[in-house]
Amino acid sequence: MDQPFVARASLRKRALALGGLCLVIGLVMACPIGVAAGGENGDAGLLLIIPVVMLAFALPVGLQLWLVSSGGPVLAAGPAGLWIKTRPTRGQAIWLPWEAVEQIYRRRWGLEKLLCVKARDPRAGAGLGAFTALDAGMQQALFGTGFTATLNFADRSEQEIMAAVLRHSAGRCRVA
Template identity: 60%
Template sequence: MWLFGRAPVLALSPAGLWIRTRPTRGQAVWLPWEAIAQISRRRWLFEKMLVVKPYDPRILPKAGFYTALDSAALSALHGSGLVATLNFADKSEAEILAAVAHFSANRCHLT
């Protein structure tokens, strides 16, 4: 459990977002809003996830071999390897979804 650090999983700004790419490391990827095709809320068992799907799926292999390996399982479950938990965040699910809608300003599809 100590491998799951306290590094942020998701950070939003008017220009785009940072999302962690590996669950066991602090590695993250920057995506401008224009590079994001869709952001959706998914549920897998008891876990609620925010799934970010970029227009170019080749962005994750550029992040390294282990990141691509980790994201392959997430892609099979959620359709994208870029996911952030909504259950264990420091803000409520409603606050996170409102912030995504606010900062994205209709530049990507939200479902």
């Protein structure tokens, strides 16, 4: 990206959050199994279930980490407009000149804070493929737009991202 401001997904931040979540879920699952194995008639073989379940849980989480964190920047902004990912996974993005942006706002989904970009033309992003249409449709239902970028799992801080968007948009769209 040759834009003045580029924000990329941070694998480190997302891995720490998801790793911590996996650890808590693993401990919650391990406690009853450990109690059952340690009882009077307990079977120590039950303890082998814990690493198997954690591994089975870690594989899809690792895949999700790779999908979300790979594929290029999540947001790039400059004086003429911005690039924003059209899918939460992989690297497809769309260019929107500032005049084509109606509103930029923030939303929260669980642990994730998102920058949402609403285009003036509801057909923006049409023709980008079936999987993008599916992802955008789900995002549209949840956030009011199909164009979102992470704020708290990026390599830049939320304040940096919002300051850059505000500076580069120069009042040509509403930023909330």
